[in-house]
Amino acid sequence: MGVLKSTSILFSALVTGSLMISGSALAAEDVNLPKTIAMTAYGTGSAGYTQMVSIGNLLQNEYGVSVRILPGENDVSRMTPLRTGRVPMCACGIASYYGSEGVLMFAGKEWGPQPIRVIATSTASFGLGVAVAGDLDVKRPADLKGKRVSYVRGDDALNIGTEAFLAFGGLTWDDVKKVEFPGYGRSFDGVIAGQSDTGFTMSVAPPAQQLAASPRGITWPTLDPNDKEGWKRLQAVAPYFQPHKVTSAAGIEKGSAWQGATYPYPILVINANEKSGLADGLIKVLIEDYDKFKDAAPGNAGYALEQQNTQWVIPFHDEVVAYYKEIGHWTDEMQAHQDQLVQRQEVLQKAWKGYKGGNPPEDDDAFRKGWMEARAKALEAAGMNPVFR
Structure with missing residues (x-):
């Protein structure tokens, strides 16, 4: 715990x-x-x-x-x-x-x-997103095709964030070269050392600042708030992101901004x-x-x-x-919108009660797998996107 x-x-x-x-x-x-x-x-x-x-x-x-x-x-x-x-x-x-x-x-x-x-x-004024080595010509998420993209083992939030940014550009993990790292800090060490090209982070975090100060520099791919289809794809993966004009970010000069995302x-x-x-x-x-x-x-x-x-x-x-x-x-x-969110929680609560009461597997991994299947089935039956599977 x-x-x-x-x-x-x-x-x-x-x-x-x-x-x-x-x-x-x-x-x-x-x-x-x-x-x-x-x-x-x-x-x-x-x-x-x-x-x-x-x-x-x-x-x-x-x-x-x-x-x-x-x-x-x-x-x-x-x-x-x-x-x-x-x-x-x-x-x-x-x-x-x-x-x-x-x-x-x-x-x-x-x-x-x-x-x-x-x-x-x-x-606040910061954002969250995929920081990219500045020595690459990456201006938007679609430009990450074929690039080396960091994947942090055991960190769902970072990896889902990266997947969402790829989705904005119409990409998946299959369209990039996945480079695995054992931790968040190591992923940025890898970018600086030339082993990878990206890292997911808060725009003002020390690793982003270190990348910005390195010989590779830093860039933040633009997420056009008017690209409705791009945002639809991104939020299908991570619906908690929202468009944001970021004024506090590593490598962004005072008075400038990055049109990106945050939550x-x-x-x-x-x-x-x-x-x-x-x-x-x-x-x-x-x-x-x-x-x-x-x-x-x-x-x-x-x-x-x-x-x-x-x-x-x-x-x-x-x-x-x-x-x-x-x-x-x-x-x-x-x-x-509030009513829909409350209804979603009610569907989830009912599904959880039913799953727990239905003699689920004792094995932890099997239990989780069974729950995720039951969860998705219940949400889809209610006309809702499971998001996670």
């Missing part, structure tokens, strides 16, 4: 550059939050952890709410306390989507599809049946006190109302939907 360490945060001593909070756009009586909030997040050096510290500072100073952050070393260790009820919220990554779908590391006996809901997400990080999720008022209170603070914390940590600007993708891949918590309706930020189209 991985190690989960508990850290109590003294919010009066924040990281350098944190914003001094004074005065709130909300009255204290308008925010009905638990007096103490525990959550899981990425490790202490991560952007997600730092953001949670800054938001915790706001909650402590303005509303007397204490926040305790449990940094998890991997996706499973971050999601497990949420599943078991040890914490009500996770500042997770894209694994929250995998968890809601019951796939990959969440396809095992102890997991299955998780009935989780989104409170808010952060979509939110972190993703604040809670269980669907959480009724403590956490979702209602926190979304109010994040939206209405936005100016009070937007500069307190890198990436906080991504919590702005206009950055919230209200038609993404995980449904919002009912309290968040009610709040958006209250402020006039909810449309019939958004509601239809």
Whole structure:
């Protein structure tokens, strides 16, 4: 499961550059939050952890709410306390989507599809995508045909991301030379050393910076937001990606941008049946006190109302939907999308219950294989794309 360490945060001593909070756009009586909030997040050096510290500072100073952050070393260790009820919220990554779908590391006996809901997400200036050695003439994903493309053993998220970018260009792994590496860092070492030509990464990550500074340099293939067919192919593989004008990326000069892709990080999720008022209170603070914390940590600007993708891949918590309706930020189209996502989770839950109750195989691999087949069959019967098989 991985190690989960508990850290109590003294919010009066924040990281350098944190914003001094004074005065709130909300009255204290308008925010009905638990007096103490525990959550899981990425490790202490991560952007997600730092953001949670800054938001915790706001909650402590303005509303007397204490926040305790449990940094998890991997996706499973971050999601497990949420599943078991040890914490009500996770500042997770894209694994929250995998968890809601019951796939990959969440396809095992102890997991299955998780009935989780989104409170808010952060979509900042960075992007995610396939970084390509700059000494190649690669301007768009289709240009990767015949190139050496990195495949990281045991890292589904990176490999699915790469596969999605290839799909945008009408390519598959069969159209490129797959070069396998034992880890994320090694894949970029391989690009710099001339063993491969690509690596999937966050646009501001140190490996991307190292590639940009190397003799090979770096380039980011353009994903034209007007290429509807390309985006349809990409999102058929990884529906959580969205077009994004990336202004923070290795090798991109200040004032320039890469027209690429991203998905939110972190993703604040809670269980669907959480009724403590956490979702209602926190979304109010994040939206209405936005100016009070937007500069307190890198990436906080991504919590702005206009950055919230209200038609993404995980449904919002009912309290968040009610709040958006209250402020006039909810449309019939958004509601239809929300209803479809909730229905998808219901189909998955029913399929999981039926599979578990039908004497599934004891062997872990056979269990996962059987579940993925049952899952796909149930979704297709409901007219939904399984995405994962």
